[in-house]
Amino acid sequence: MIARILAIAAAEARIAIRNRWVAIASVLMLLFSLALTFAGSAPTGALGVDLLTVSVASMTTLSVYLVPLLALLLAFDAIAGDVERGGLALILTYPVSRSELLLGKFLAHVGALAVAIMLGFGMSGLAAWISGGADAASLFALLRLTLSAVALGATFLAVGYALSALARGPGAAAGLAIVVWVVFVALYDLGLLGALVFDGGGAFTQQVFPWLLIANPADAFRLFNLAGSDELALATGLSGATGAIPGWAAILSLAAWPVVAFGLARLALRRVEP
Amino acid sequence: MSTDALVIRNAVKRRGKVETVSDLSLTLNAGEIVALLGHNGAGKTTLIRMILGLTRINGGDISVFGAAPGDARARRRTAFLPEAVAFHKSLTGREQLRLFARLAGEPRGVIAPLLDRVGLSEAADRRIGTWSKGMRQRLGLAQVLLGKPRLALLDEPTSGLDPMSRHDFYAIVDELAAGGTAVLISSHALTELEARADRIAILRRGRLVADDSLTSLRRRARLPTRLMVTTASEQSGQVASRLGGAQINCRGVELICDPDGKMAHLGRIAELGGLVDDVDVIPPSLEDLYRHFATGREQT
Numbered sequence: 001m002i003a004r005i006l007a008i009a010a011a012e013a014r015i016a017i018r019n020r021w022v023a024i025a026s027v028l029m030l031l032f033s034l035a036l037t038f039a040g041s042a043p044t045g046a047l048g049v050d051l052l053t054v055s056v057a058s059m060t061t062l063s064v065y066l067v068p069l070l071a072l073l074l075a076f077d078a079i080a081g082d083v084e085r086g087g088l089a090l091i092l093t094y095p096v097s098r099s100e101l102l103l104g105k106f107l108a109h110v111g112a113l114a115v116a117i118m119l120g121f122g123m124s125g126l127a128a129w130i131s132g133g134a135d136a137a138s139l140f141a142l143l144r145l146t147l148s149a150v151a152l153g154a155t156f157l158a159v160g161y162a163l164s165a166l167a168r169g170p171g172a173a174a175g176l177a178i179v180v181w182v183v184f185v186a187l188y189d190l191g192l193l194g195a196l197v198f199d200g201g202g203a204f205t206q207q208v209f210p211w212l213l214i215a216n217p218a219d220a221f222r223l224f225n226l227a228g229s230d231e232l233a234l235a236t237g238l239s240g241a242t243g244a245i246p247g248w249a250a251i252l253s254l255a256a257w258p259v260v261a262f263g264l265a266r267l268a269l270r271r272v273e274p
Numbered sequence: 275m276s277t278d279a280l281v282i283r284n285a286v287k288r289r290g291k292v293e294t295v296s297d298l299s300l301t302l303n304a305g306e307i308v309a310l311l312g313h314n315g316a317g318k319t320t321l322i323r324m325i326l327g328l329t330r331i332n333g334g335d336i337s338v339f340g341a342a343p344g345d346a347r348a349r350r351r352t353a354f355l356p357e358a359v360a361f362h363k364s365l366t367g368r369e370q371l372r373l374f375a376r377l378a379g380e381p382r383g384v385i386a387p388l389l390d391r392v393g394l395s396e397a398a399d400r401r402i403g404t405w406s407k408g409m410r411q412r413l414g415l416a417q418v419l420l421g422k423p424r425l426a427l428l429d430e431p432t433s434g435l436d437p438m439s440r441h442d443f444y445a446i447v448d449e450l451a452a453g454g455t456a457v458l459i460s461s462h463a464l465t466e467l468e469a470r471a472d473r474i475a476i477l478r479r480g481r482l483v484a485d486d487s488l489t490s491l492r493r494r495a496r497l498p499t500r501l502m503v504t505t506a507s508e509q510s511g512q513v514a515s516r517l518g519g520a521q522i523n524c525r526g527v528e529l530i531c532d533p534d535g536k537m538a539h540l541g542r543i544a545e546l547g548g549l550v551d552d553v554d555v556i557p558p559s560l561e562d563l564y565r566h567f568a569t570g571r572e573q574t
Contacts, residue, residue: 007376011365018364018401085360090417093326093354094377095346273329 004096008104009111016074016112025070025113029120032062037124051133055124056141060225063117063149064218065185068156070116072177074109075160079269080173088274098269106157106262113153121146145225151254152221156181158261165268184218210245220253279304279339279425279456280325286333287320287480294320296480297334302425302456307447309467310460311564312477318460319357321477322427325458326354338425350378353423357430359414363403367394367413370402371420378421392416393442407434415446426450428459432466444470468560476567484567488560492533495566497558499536501529503543504552513549517542525551 037055082088167173287295327344338348519529
């Protein structure tokens with residue numbers, strides 16, 4: 001079983017490298033992270049926080065958009081494309097289960113995403129440290145950011161597989177992926193904001209809103225990183241929203257989402273007739 | 275547990291209200307080559323996908339060496355060559371074959387000889403995206419040979435192959451069958467299959483309308499045999515009038531007779547002695563038979 005998963009993963013990793021996904025994603029992460037680290041250095045003086053602390057805040061905001069997008073770009077073709085090419089039918093005539101197949105792809109794609117994320121954030125951390133703008137606390141915040149970004153990416157990879165299995169073709173899967181991306185990173189928050197304004201600080205705002213916020217992996221990611229340290233909360237002004245819920249909730253959401261989404265993808269793959 | 279490689283009993287596949295495969299029964303024995311013929315949309319590919327467990331069957335049952343289609347035991351013994359083999363463009367042939375070998379639990383050492391066997395040794399380390407259709411087809415054949423299958427299902431295997439590759443392809447198929455593998459080939463290339471298939475199965479709109487050896491099908495169809503007589507120079511007019519055939523040109527006469535009358539005709543031709551140079555007996559070809567059965571001139 002392990003041998004078959006690794007065989008699939010090795011082939012998928014090669015494909016991700018050869019079609020330049022890894023290179024493009026790495027360069028993108030690197031450019032944005034470095035730009036934010038140094039462009040973000042301008043307003044730090046007044047708050048008295050170091051360079052890396054501020055850039056972790058900027059990179060968090062960036063990652064909320066960029067990481068899900070990169071993950072969906074990698075995943076939308078994973079099932080639908082194989083079905084269209086006829087490759088899935090052939091693979092499934094071999095003694096490999098659909099779970100093994102999906103796990104193999106997941107392993108390779110999470111790895112590819114992790115490489116891009118670590119390269120981007122790692123270089124930023126290094127650059128900030130060399131220029132004297134980092135301390136132990138801000139380096140720890142960067143580590144949290146890196147790990148949680150991988151979890152966020154894994155979630156959207158699995159969501160992408162589910163869409164890819166449900167869609168009628170790669171084109172439809174790409175369309176669905178865009179819709180899901182916009183909903184999770186933008187419309188969901190707008191909806192909550194509207195509800196808050198309408199509720200005007202009532203029971204919804206107190207009891208339900210924080211949990212709804214935490215239920216969205218993108219928001220959980222934001223809360224986990226921005227509320228993680230007092231300095232960051234100070235830098236972004238997000239601490240108000242997070243006071244109402246315990247700190248473990250965001251971690252739980254980030255840890256549970258990849259597993260739940262993978263389960264959904266596996267269920268969706270069951271319906272596929274290659 | 276039977277010794278048959280593949281047993282299909284009254285299989286049915288429905289898409290909506292339409293039955294794409296109806297009440298189909300077919301058996302393949304070890305070492306047998308069976309040609310599966312039918313128009314586009316007759317249900318050939320659907321049938322193969324049912325045998326592989328890629329699509330559910332709605333009635334009847336299919337047993338692959340006593341196991342259900344798609345069962346791990348069945349998959350381990352079955353090889354499949356899809357109609358349009360689409361491997362991933364970015365992988366090299368060797369990498370693609372290594373993936374299949376690892377999934378089949380075969381050692382790394384089998385790959386190089388297999389690539390050599392299908393004539394891909396030189397191209398093996400180039401990306402499949404740069405390959406011709408025929409090369410991809412040959413890689414498909416290489417993966418069929420992986421793990422010594424007991425049942426090979428080949429869907430339109432020779433489309434896109436040049437005549438030389440076709441020849442090599444059938445040599446490999448014969449080798450497989452000689453080793454005891456049951457081979458089911460769906461194809462349109464009737465003339466190629468004529469000499470090779472032990473049995474011919476013809477599908478018409480999801481129904482099996484013929485399943486027999488070529489000789490028996492010929493007997494059953496009672497299609498006319500053609501006798502082409504080549505006469506001594508300028509004698510075709512005379513020969514045609516004495517035999518009652520049609521004059522083709524100044525040296526040829528064509529006779530059409532039913533299978534039973536063939537010997538009598540040949541006797542009469544032999545009596546003409548010096549007037550006749552040569553005679554060719556042309557039995558109904560597989561193409562004629564196919565047209566006969568697949569268009570429904572015989573109701574079964």
